[in-house]
Amino acid sequence: MQILGTDHIELYVGDARAAAEQLCAGYGFHVYGQGGPETGLAGQRSVLLGQRDIRVLLTSGLSSGHRASRYVAQHGDGVAVVAFGCTDAEAAFAAAVDGGAAPVEAPRRIGRGADEVVVAEVGGFGDVTHRLVQRAAGGTAFLPGLLDTSMAPAGPVEEDLLHTIDHAAVCLPAGELDATVAFYERAFGFEMIFQEYIEVGEQGMQSQVVQSPSGGVTFTLIQPDISRRAGQIDDFLAWHEGAGVQHIAFSTHDIVAAVRTLGARGVEFAQTPGSYYDMLPSRLGDVDVPVADLRPLGILVDRDHWGQMYQIFAKSTHIRRTYFNELIDRHGARTFGTSNIPALYAAKERELAAVRDTTLSEGSAL
Incomplete structure (x- = not known):
């Protein structure tokens, strides 16, 4: 048994069609399929979106008792399923359960022949589960017989800017990090x-x-240090009501073009103070992408032993301000840009200090 990659993510949302329209309009996703009770998806409405190798399933419950409805009622819209593609779903299910994962759905076969898919599901962290998906070689159906995929693009769309799911960032309550890793x-x-x-x-x-x-x-797993002042991780855990996916990072091969394009479509990104870029030469030396391109867009850059990494965070559009998206462009780097957090904080402090100094000098001149 081998886990190959992230087959798809599924978000439980209050309105699947509205969420799909937002992702298509802003991020350039395409509708690859949709279904509901009429296609065999009892009690729910689902829309499948795609872009390059990314698949995002959006699901809304049609009754208060549906699993998706209960999730949204407690947590708000968010990632409820992270699906693993694997060579043998039955073996993966058995190994996961033996390793302590709670069984959610026993392995079952969907479709026939080249389009046969084997799926199973086990518990993960918080209320997030993992769907184990085994696809036949050459098969193209996502969930055969359960989603109408007649509207899917015939092949790859050349102008797509997002390629894969790079990682998921997960917030955990204090004290759960080591146990979750194990x-x-x-x-x-x-x-x-x-x-x-x-x-x-x-x-x-x-x-x-x-x-x-x-x-x-x-998975980047994060827990707060409760001996220090409460911060954004504590806020997530309170507003989300427990552990969950804080953000999904989508990879791109040209982050400057991606940010410009998505920004023109209405996606808003977190702002970066200008002093962050003033500090870049002393912090990182020469970088692959011109600082003149990074600065107006607010793109962050980091370096590790293997190369450079460029990233930017979109502003959350969720009412609880919990889940958001990240764009990441790796130039060989394998780590996650965490040095950007203190660097960005230091840059912001310098900027605020400069404002305070200017205000004081103006006040003394009056």
């Missing part, structure tokens, strides 16, 4: 590939990254 090692054979303690002013957080041996699935 769970993914035991149940799915993941490996812990990176860890660090991050300080942001008076706040602190611990982060560990787990990854499948194939490198196709990566």
Whole structure:
């Protein structure tokens, strides 16, 4: 049994069609399929979106008792399923359950012949589950017989700017990080590939990254340091009501073009103070992408032993301000830009200090 990569993510949302329109208009996704009770998806309405190798399933419950409705009522819109593509879904299910994962749905076969798909589901962190998906070689159906995919593009769309799901960032309550890492090692054979303690002013957080041996699935797991001042991780846990996916990072091969294009479509990104770019030469030296291109767009850059990485975070559009998206462009780098957090914080502090100094000097001149 081998976990190949992230087959798809499924978000439970209040209105699947409205959420699909937002992602298509802003991020350039295309509708690859849709279904509901008329196609065999009892009690729900689902829309499948795609772009390059990314598949996002949006699901709304049609009654208060549906699993998606209960999720949205507690957590708001968010990632409820992270699906793993695997070579043998039955073996993966058995291994995960033996490793301590709660069984949610036993393996079942959907479709026939080249389009046959084997799916099973087990518990993950919080209320997020993992769907184990085995697809026949050459098969093209997503969930055969359950989604109408007649509207899907005939082939890859050349102007698509997003390529794959790079990683998911997960917020965990304090004290759950080590146990969660051990769970993914035991149940799915993941490996812990990176860890660090991050300080942001008076706040602190611990982060560990787990990854499948194939490198196709990566989770950045974060818990707050409750001995320090409460911060954004504490806010997420309170507003989301427990552990969950804070953001999904979509990879792109040209982040400047992607940010310009998505920004023109109405996607808003987090702002970066100009002093961040003033500090770049001393912090990182020469970078591949001209700073003149990065600065007006607010794109962050980091470097590790393997290369450089460019990233930017979109502003959350969710009412609870919990889930959001990230764009990431790797130039060989394997880590996750976490040094950008203290660097950005320091840059903001310098900017605020400059404003305070200017205000004081103006006041003394009066």
